[in-house]
Amino acid sequence: MKEYKTITEISGPLVFVEVDEPVGYDEIVEIKLSDGSTKRGQVLESGEEIVSLQVFEGTDELDRSSSVRFLGETMKMPVTEDLLGRVLSGRGEPIDGGADIVPEERRDIIGAAINPHAREYPDEFIQTGVSAIDGMNTLVRGQKLPIFSGSGLPHNELALQIARQADVRDDIGAEDDADTEDEEFAVIFGAMGITQEEANEFLEEFERTGALERSVVFQNLADDPAVERIVTPRMALTTAEYLAFDKGYHVLVILTDMTNYCEALREIGAAREEVPGRRGYPGYMYTDLANLYERAGRIEGKEGSVTQIPILTMPGDDDTHPIPDLTGYITEGQIYIDRRLESEGREPPVNVLPSLSRLMDDGIGEGYTREDHGDVANQLYAAYAEGNDLRDLVNIVGREALSERDNRFLDFADAFEGELIDQGWDTNRTIEETLGIAWDLLSTLPKTEMKRIDDDFVEKYYVGEDEAEEEEAEAAA
Amino acid sequence: MSKAETQQTEDEGRITNVSGPVVEAKGLDARMNDVVRVGEEELMGEVIEIEGGVTIIQVYEETSGISPGEPVITTGAPLSVELGPGILDSIYDGVQRPLDILEEEMGDFLDRGVDAPGIDLEKNWDFTPEVEEGDEVGEGDIVGTVPETESIDHKVMVPPDVEGTVSEVNEGEYTVEEPVVVLEDGTEITMLQEWPVRKARPVERKQTPRTPLQTGQRILDTLFPIAKGGTAAIPGPFGSGKTVTQHQLAKWSDADIVVYVGCGERGNEMTEVIDDFPELEDPKTGKPLMSRTSLIANTSNMPVAARESCIYTGITLAEYYRDMGYDVALMADSTSRWAEAMREISSRLEEMPGEEGYPAYLAASLAEFYERGGRVETLGGYDGSISVIGAVSPPGGDFSEPVTQNTLRIVKCFWALDADLAERRHFPAINWNDSYSLYKSQLDDFFADEVDEGWAETRQWAVGILDEEADLQEVVQLVGKDALPEDQQLTLEVARYIREVFLQQDAFHDVDTYCDLNKQFEMLRLIRKFNDLAFDALDAGVPVDEIQDVDAAPRMFNIPTEEDWEPLAEEIDEELDKEFGELS
């Protein structure tokens, strides 16, 4: 393989090299520095004479005398089941001091798109034990459901709680009792630009719960090169796809923090002097993110699944910022962590109103969770939204000025946050428990307000007093 | 995708530069928009710019590993689709490659370098002629039919620019490439036509649309109707209901043919359609929905150049069925992703960017696309239409951005989705204050004749109440509802019934998902009856509390989900009379 000592320009994370032989687009390069150390990079544009590269470890200490070797192949991830239990760098190299990895196969990390015709629509309920999710924004196997958070908010705690508690309830809907064996999730954790401290939170928890042996950790920390973040999630997802679709695992992929990933994209775009899109992020960021997020799902005839929980911190808590905005346009819903709820000590501080699970409808109801689930969720949404609206008004006019009905909705909103949402980080609720609490809350409202719920379910589950009947009884007496 | 057969000598050039989906070549003698084969793997591409000796190509497949020096061959033909029986009940990618065939050939993941014809060239179809020897036929005339699916007869047409006297007619089983009719000058008419996607298929003339596309969605049919042959935009932030609305239209609208283009959106949403449509019944024919549907799926993770072309592929298929005299509905979800694909390619070409980085021709491209819709008299003299409904995904939900704004200048229905409504699970989250339809007046005759004389007037009444509510809500925000005078409280109550009983509609409820025009009208009539009785009672001195306690009124909430709704509506109607009679 030819070695070039023809670097003509170094600019931010980019390097331009003169070549006299054709180089493939996306190909991997190795750059040798004068001190003998090496860095890796990737071809961003390949011309007949000039090739531009992005260098994953950053261009510090590179100079024009550094030599460049094109490896003749695109970036690969060595995959094997033995990756489970290992901690790797953001570039997929072991950093846990363990044995060398003997790959079964080396997979292109770009990843081809799943043919939509080959997909199986996800509909298997995952019980996370978190009421705000299970009850209101149900997660299913093969879904991509991000956490929209802000800096300093406990998104990691929520991700960890989900990873710890996630369970598929094989006891509900006994149709396919064939696979009632214990199917624990394999967890792939892709860290991008987070602090050592945050990374340790995850690692220690994985060790404490014994989850580490069925986890693969990819770790690009805050002081690791930013450009490396471009490959970290691709490494993680390539591993996830291998474990899911070749080895039959149900894989849960946690990617944090997507905001850092997007910053790295922006940095490269700026270095290439591209026309920037909204707020300086590249115009192709939607496509780029889609190429990550769409690597979740199920495939017909395949055992495993890839479920994704990407985490992102919204700059300025603004969900119209391009990072959450483009994410929400691609993922199958989103879970919002809320600053007010956090300051009120709610655990987890999930704001259900803007949250959404797009795959909920097919994963709940009879045979999946419980017959009344969908109606109950709708009713909770409507009632909570109404109570929440009244909070502004009550600040102006005071409670006395509100009607009795309004006061009950206000109380409902408070109780909803206090009892359904604020369950604590260590509480693992079954879906039946969640729905039970939901009915207790709904039963504080008049029966006539249960407009979103089928009458039969109201008859069966509503435990409040029937005021209309009482009134009639009174009138009769 | 069409192999683009050609007599021209194929000319070969060499790649000089690769940057993502954009490849430059030299030494190639190709025309603008010609399809080319790129690299050793013969990836499919299209010429999008010629600059001196340099040809710039957008490639419809991944370009990883492709390097300068590899060959580029032109096919000498523009990007075209194959038109013939077999389009319905199919699912294609953005360049009309059938996804089921690709799955057979490459497995679960989309590989590259595989070509597959858009329609099956081997399959035999049963041709029944409608012309005889000696008949004069002209362009667009139907010469016979083929049962394409359970519900649709495919009309075999004389291609544009062809006419003559029939000298031979072949009844029976033929493949799409065999002649079924031969003209005296030797021209063979087959079941197969090819058409370049970027060129609109010709029509005789445009006509004014006068019948509604019945969607079964109350807020659309009653408040903001679209005509068969009309255009509509559904803008909204993520999660507000664009896709569900598009799916509802694809399922329940009374079009003959549906072309659904998933442009740069989620894979699972296409899977959902593939799974659901064969199971669902077409409300018109009772046959599986899939047999009137053609799907084009270029999801967000599929190559971006094919995202740019999938819209054209879709509209060309739609035009072809329109030419047969069918009413076609085309849904494009999302046109914003298409615009972004244009932007992505344009920026790689280093074109002068317009507003927000979009190419300066954005407005023109959008207009051209929607212009290909409409109700027409076809070349053959038939009446056909394409209704075009585009979802728009404005960044940050801000409607002032270029794609939304340029779309608004063209379309005549605006169905504005609202994040706030979606948050409180008011679905469909179509904002009744911001949305509009410019077709109302031209459709009112239809509604008056087919449903009820009072249709337009009742609609106007409902709009009036909703307007009034919007004004009152501003006051309520400040003082609370109980501080309002009683008549205004009552107006709010009536508005609440309009919103929660009538406007809300659950797409996932077996019954509520579709509501025919009669039911729509009856529901609104009943709410209005409540209104009239309630105001009479108020005038007669009955306190508003008592009016709100009328038991029959909340029973209206049961109508949407009741399949056998007529007896229920009648019962409520009678009870309203009775209860109010007792009140005053």
Ligand SMILES: Nc1ncnc2c1ncn2[C@@H]1O[C@H](COP(=O)(O)OP(=O)(O)O)[C@@H](O)[C@H]1O
């Ligand atoms: N008409 C409707 N009935 C019931 N639910 C709806 C309706 N429209 C939207 N939804 C809900 O809203 C979610 C988001 O809708 P979707 O159409 O996917 O949004 P968008 O395409 O605008 O991002 C759906 O998953 C569904 O839960």
Ligand SMILES: [Mg+2]
């Ligand atoms: Mg959508």
